[in-house]
Amino acid sequence: MKHVRPLNKKAQNFEKQLTGQPPAADPKESVSAMQGANLGCSLVFDPGWETDATGGVTGLCQPVEADLYGCSDDCWWPAQVPDQITNFPDWADKCAAAERDWKNLDLLNPNKP
C-alpha cells in the first residue's frame, strides 16, 4: 500500500490478509473463490466486447481478449465460446497468448464435426 501504512499489529495483519492468501476453494464460497482464481467469469468484470472511447481496447481494465478464456475452461458461462473441457479441447491450441494470438481463434460450428 502506498497511501496508508499499517502501524499497530492488527493493521499489519490486516495488510497481510489483503495482499496474501489466495481465497479458499471451499465450495460454499464458490463465488468468491472464482473471483479470486480467475478473472473470466461474468460475476467478475471482463470488459469483454467493449471498446473504449476511442474505439480501442487499451484503455480498458483488461485486454479484451481475456474474456475469451474467461468464458471457457473453468467458467460456468456457457454461451460465448467453445467449451474446452468436453467438446473442443483443442480449440485454443494455436493461441498460446491470447493478447498476441487471439486472431488464431476460430469460429466453430458444433453441427459440422
Added chain:
Amino acid sequence: MSHAHGLPHNFLPLSHLLPAGAAGIFSPAMEAVVEAPLCVPPDEPAVLLSDIREFAAGGSSYVFVVDVTAVFALDGLSRDILHYLRPGKSAPAPATEGRQAAGAGYVLLKDIFCAFEGTHDRQQIGEALRELRSIRAIRFSGFPGEEWKTPQRQLPPAPFPQRSLVLNVANDCNLGCSYCFAAQGDYGTPKRMMQEETARSSVDFLLANSADQKNVTLVFFGGEPLMNLGLIRRVVAYAGEASAKAGKHVDFTMTTNATGLTTEVIDFLSENRIGVSVSIDGPKEYNDLRRTYKNGMGSYDHVRPRILELLHRHKTRPVAARATLTHGITAVEECFWHLLDMGFHEVGFAPVTSSAQEDFALTSEELWTVLEAFRKLSDIYVERALKNESFGFSNLSNLLGELHTGISKNYPCGAGLGLLGVGADGDLYLCHRFSESPAHRMGSVQEGLDVARQTDFLSRAHLSNKPHCGTCWVRHVCAGGCYHEANTHYGSLYHANAHYCEWIRSWIDLGLHAYARIMESNPDFFPQFIEKRGAV
C-alpha cells in the same frame, strides 16, 4: 457446471459510470457491476466514510479504524480525502467545483476525482481510494458487497479456556479502608479463611479447564491474603507439583496492603516468583485519609518500612503500587512521584467512578483533573520511550499494550471469560470484585463451572447489547467498562458505564497519540517493554 448466482437486475457495467481514466483502480468484483444505490441516483457511484477516528500526532496523520481496532498512518492525499468526506466540513480547496453530498455523507465518486485532480493524477486518487476502502476507512455505495451489514454477534467459543483464578484466600482484613468494595475485607459475609482443600480444588479446576493454555495465573486476593499465609505457602507448593504433572506453568500474583510483610514473608514471595501489587494511595497525607485501621489510625507509617524492605529484597518480579483515587484525592502526580521514589517499578491508578457506600466516587470535575495529570505523565512516558527507557506508569503501559495488539473487544475484561473469582468456600464468581455475592455465582471449583449461567452472562453482556455504545468510537477498546462499576452505578452488570464515556474516550485518544508518537520514532520500544509485560 453452473454455479448459483444472483445478479440483482439493476446492474450496469461500471466502466460506463466511472470517471474517465478511473477504470482499473478497483477490484474486479467491484468493477463488475454497479447496483442502483439507495441514496444517490442509480448511475452515480458514491463514497462514504466508515466508522473511523482520525488523529494527528507529531505532525503526521493517522486513522483508527473502529471496527477492527487497526491504526494506519495516512499520506497527504488519503488524509485530504478523508477530510473531504467529513459531513459538513469544507473540502481542501478543490481544483474544480466539488460538492459535498448532504445528509448521509455520500460524496459522488466523480466529485472526489474533480476535487483532487488538480493536485494529483487520477491513478493516484484511485489508488488512495482503493487503499482506504481496503482498510475499511471508507465504503463505496452502489457496489455489490459494500452494503453495511449488521455484524453477526458471535459468542466466544465454549468452553472458553480458564486463564486466571482470583482466590479470596482470606475473607477478612486487618485494615478498614473506608472505600473498600469488599466492605472492609469480608464482602459483608462472615469472616473466614479459605481452607486448603478448597485451594487445592481451585488449582485442579484451573489446570483442568485451561484447555491448551500453557500458562495460567493464580491470584491471591482477599480481604488481605497475607492473613492466610500458611495456606498460600501450601497452595504454592501444591500448584507447583500439579502444574508440572499437567505440563503447565502457574504464575502467582498477590494484591496486599503490605501490613503483614516480614523479612521471611518477603523471601518466600521472592523465592517463589510471586508478583506483588501493593495497595497504597500515595504519601501519608493522602494514604491515611482512607487507608486506615479499623480504629481509624492511618496505615502509612506502619506499611512504609515494610514496603521499602519488599522493594529491596524481592528481586524476582517487578513490584507495582496500586493507588485508588477517590473523592478529594486528585494529586495524581504527587502520589505518582512519591510512590516511584519509594522504589516501585510501576504505579497504577484506579479512579473510583461509582460508589455504593458514601460518596467516594470522584466528581466529574475531579475526573478531568485526573485526566490532565495522566496527560502530563503520558508526555513524560513518551519522552522516555523515545530514549528507549521505560516509565512506570501502568495505566498507559496497559493501554499501549492493547492499542499495539489492536485487540478488538466485545467484552470489557476477562470477567466470566477466562477470569473468575473464587470465594472463600470455593464458589466461582464473575470476578474477584463479586466475591461472595450469590447473584453473581457461577458454580464452584468443586462442582465445576455453571456453563448455563456463563452462557447467559456472555450473551447478555455482549457489546451488541449495549445500545449506548453502538456508535462510540472506542467501543471495541472499552466495550462498556467494568461490570462492577456498572452494577454499582446502574444496578445492572449489562449497562454501559455511560457516566464516564467522555473521560474514557479522551483517555484512549491520549493513548492513541502516545502510541503513534512512540511507534513512529522507536518501534522497538514495544517488543522490549510492552509485549513482555503480558496481559495484566
